[in-house]
Amino acid sequence: xxxxxxxxxxxxxxxxxxxxxxxxxxxxxxxxxxxxxxxxxxxxxxxxxxxxxxxxxxxxxxxxxxxxxxxxxxxxxxxxxxxxxxxxxxxxxxxxxxxxxxxxxxxxxxxxxxxxxxxxxxxxxxxxxxxxxxxxxxxxxxxxxxxxxxxxxxxxxxxxxxxxxxxxxxxxxxxxxxxxxxxxxxxxxx
Amino acid sequence: xxxxxxxxxxxxxxxxxxxxxxxxxxxxxxxxxxxxxxxxxxxxxxxxxxxxxxxxxxxxxxxxxxxxxxxxxxxxxxxxxxxxxxxxxxxxxxxxxxxxxxxxxxxxxxxxxxxxxxxxxxxxxxxxxxxxxxxxxxxxxxxxxxxxxxxxxxxxxxxxxxxxxxxxxxxxxxxxxxxxxxxxxxxxxx
DNA sequence: ATAATTATGTGATGATTATCACAGGTCTGA
DNA sequence: TCAGACCTGTGATAATCATCACATAATTAT
Numbered sequence: 001x002x003x004x005x006x007x008x009x010x011x012x013x014x015x016x017x018x019x020x021x022x023x024x025x026x027x028x029x030x031x032x033x034x035x036x037x038x039x040x041x042x043x044x045x046x047x048x049x050x051x052x053x054x055x056x057x058x059x060x061x062x063x064x065x066x067x068x069x070x071x072x073x074x075x076x077x078x079x080x081x082x083x084x085x086x087x088x089x090x091x092x093x094x095x096x097x098x099x100x101x102x103x104x105x106x107x108x109x110x111x112x113x114x115x116x117x118x119x120x121x122x123x124x125x126x127x128x129x130x131x132x133x134x135x136x137x138x139x140x141x142x143x144x145x146x147x148x149x150x151x152x153x154x155x156x157x158x159x160x161x162x163x164x165x166x167x168x169x170x171x172x173x174x175x176x177x178x179x180x181x182x183x184x185x186x187x188x189x190x
Numbered sequence: 191x192x193x194x195x196x197x198x199x200x201x202x203x204x205x206x207x208x209x210x211x212x213x214x215x216x217x218x219x220x221x222x223x224x225x226x227x228x229x230x231x232x233x234x235x236x237x238x239x240x241x242x243x244x245x246x247x248x249x250x251x252x253x254x255x256x257x258x259x260x261x262x263x264x265x266x267x268x269x270x271x272x273x274x275x276x277x278x279x280x281x282x283x284x285x286x287x288x289x290x291x292x293x294x295x296x297x298x299x300x301x302x303x304x305x306x307x308x309x310x311x312x313x314x315x316x317x318x319x320x321x322x323x324x325x326x327x328x329x330x331x332x333x334x335x336x337x338x339x340x341x342x343x344x345x346x347x348x349x350x351x352x353x354x355x356x357x358x359x360x361x362x363x364x365x366x367x368x369x370x371x372x373x374x375x376x377x378x379x380x
Numbered sequence: 381a382t383a384a385t386t387a388t389g390t391g392a393t394g395a396t397t398a399t400c401a402c403a404g405g406t407c408t409g410a
Numbered sequence: 411t412c413a414g415a416c417c418t419g420t421g422a423t424a425a426t427c428a429t430c431a432c433a434t435a436a437t438t439a440t
Contacts (some may be wrong), residue, residue, distance in 0.1 A: 059333055068332050081322045084315075117307055124314040125274075131321035132271045138328025142258050142364050143249055146427085167387060174332050176428050181389060309440060336397085366398055371419060 001028075003051050005101055007074050011125040018118040025108035031055075031095035034107040037077070038093040044082035045106040050075055053099025054163060057171065058171075069137070070096075070160055076126050080134075093112045096164075146175045147183050191218075193241050195323035197264050202212040207324055215298035221245075221285035227267070228283040235296040237316065240265055243289025244353060248361075249281045257361040259327070260350055265317050270324075286354075288357040307335075336365045337373050 004026075008014050028051075031037060037055060038044050050073055057069040057077065068091060071077040075174070082089040083106060095101075113120045141151050150173060153160055160169070170180040194216075198204050218241075221227060227245060228234050238245070240263055244363060247259040247267065258281060261267040272279040285291075301312045330339050340363060343350055350359070360370040 059329075061333060064354065066333050068329050078424055080318060080325055084318045084322065110318045120307065120310045120314065124310065126319060127314060127317050127321055128270060130323055131317055134268055134321055134324035134328050137250075138331070139258050139325050141328070141331035142362065143251060143256050164389065172332065177388080178390080178429080182427095185389080186252065355417065366420080368399080368420080369397055372397095375419080 001026075001075060001102070004049055007049070012121045013127070014118050014122065015116075018116040018122075021112045021116050021190060022109075022119055022122075025105050025112050027103045027105070028065050029101055029103060031099045031101055033095055033098055036092055037095065037101065038079060038082075038089055038091075040090060040092050041088050042082075043086055044079040044089050047076050047078045047083070047104035047106075047109070048093070049102040049104065050077065051070065051100040051102055053095060053097040053101075055093055055095050055099060055101075056164075056168070056172075057091050057093045065171065067168055069133075070172065071162055072159060072163070078130070080127065080130060086189075095125055096168075097158050139172060146173060146179065147187070150180070150183055150187070191216075191292070193264060194239055197239070198312055201319070202308065202311050204308050205306075205345070208306040208312075211302050211306050212227060212299075212309055212312075214296050215302050217293050217295070219291055219293060222271075223285055223288055223290045223293055225285050226282055227285065227291065228269060228272075228279055228281075230280060230282050231278050232272075233276055234269040234279050235295075237266050237268045237273070237294035237299070238283070239292040239294065240267065241290040241292055243285060243287040243291075245283055245285050246354075246358070247281050247283045255361065257358055259323075260354055260362065262349060266320060267279075268320070270317070270320060270362065277323070288356075304351075331364060336363060337368065337377070339363050340373055340377070 005014075008019075025131070031053070034138060037048050038046075040060065050070075050071055052073055053069060054072045055077055056067050056071070057079075059066045059068060071093075077093055079089045079091065079093070081087060095162075109123070110121070113123065140152060144152060153169075153173075166180055166184070167177045170177040173180060176181075195204075195209060198209075207280060210320075211232060221243070227238050228236075230250065239263055242263055244260060244262045245267055246257050246261070247269075249256045249258060259267070261283075267283055269279045269281065269283070271277060299309070299313070303313065343359075343363075354362075356370055356374070357367045360367040363370060364371075
């Protein structure tokens with residue numbers, strides 16, 4: 001829980017009392033590799049804080065897996081649309097490594113929110129960070145070619161390249177794995 | 191202001207008192223076509239609620255304009271990263287038609303937030319909607335081809351096609367305008 | 381340990397797309 | 411209203427990418 005408290009206090013002022021109230025909404029779970037945090041068709045009633053390990057979100061379309069996001073330590077992942085509107089999730093979230101995850105229960109969180117305004121502010125800031133990340137990666141596709149997208153990750157998010165395999169990354173970058181392999185080869189030579 | 195109040199109340203319960211407190215953070219401005227709401231290099235200290243008209247966000251890279259979002263009536267636009275972290279904006283937001291915009295001032299909004307918890311909740315919900323939209327459009331590029339992205343807009347967001355020119359849309363869809371013209375031709379025939 | 385699975389590299393080929401060039405249509409402001 | 415600015419369509423060509431096929435690591439499970 002120590003990491004989470006530091007994370008929270010990096011976002012907003014948070015009294016010991018707020019922290020105590022928040023506990024009612026939290027549970028910790030260790031997910032095995034390939035275990036699902038969220039399954040397609042379910043309603044997402046949780047925010048998932050990743051204490052260690054990492055996860056990815058992916059769609060499965062006509063049997064083909066399309067990765068849409070990677071989430072590492074000290075990040076929160078969720079299906080923001082499902083969480084906010086109660087609609088069924090169209091994608092999955094899965095642990096890519098054994099991962100210790102702190103789960104925020106939506107309904108208990110909203111109850112805690114009523115008791116401490118700091119928790120409401122925390123919620124706003126978590127969603128803000130999530131929105132920022134979505135915007136950042138969504139923009140990549142409009143601005144850059146596949147090769148430039150790879151270079152962007154190399155510069156701004158090297159941790160992704162270190163931990164995610166080429167095949168997994170290709171799907172995220174929107175190119176075939178063979179293409180990414182060739183892009184990488186061109187780059188290490190030229 | 192009537193549209194805005196309806197919009198707010200569609201998101202969260204909002205008392206007349208909260209509405210009155212919120213007024214201190216609001217100003218209304220009519221932007222001419224091509225007038226900038228936010229300029230690259232500026233810090234974004236506002237949320238922009240579009241009462242009528244529409245706007246787009248765009249990057250200008252090596253003299254080439256890349257559209258990253260379109261925003262219509264009853265939507266809020268901003269640079270969420272600049273607004274939240276105080277960093278300089280890397281993109282512009284411009285009125286594509288004469289547009290009546292209600293501007294939420296960040297600092298005054300935060301003051302109002304301290305006086306009414308409903309305003310904090312409103313803020314969280316506005317950011318949530320923004321995040322949902324970012325996720326939706328970011329995902330398009332990972333899941334679909336250019337033609338499928340066009341079909342998605344035709345189905346889910348026909349208002350964009352009705353109001354945005356082909357050239358402007360091509361940039362948003364990440365293809366050359368000639369390519370979008372040909373995709374459209376293929377579709378209307380086949 | 382070793383068999384099975386998963387990941388990566390690479391060639392060949394066809395499909396898709398970007399880019400340049402140019403023509404005609406539509407909008408718009410002085 | 412009329413000239414300049416924008417928008418759309420289309421051909422030609424080169425670049426990029428997806429797909430299939432197969433070989434060879436690397437990893438994983440029993």
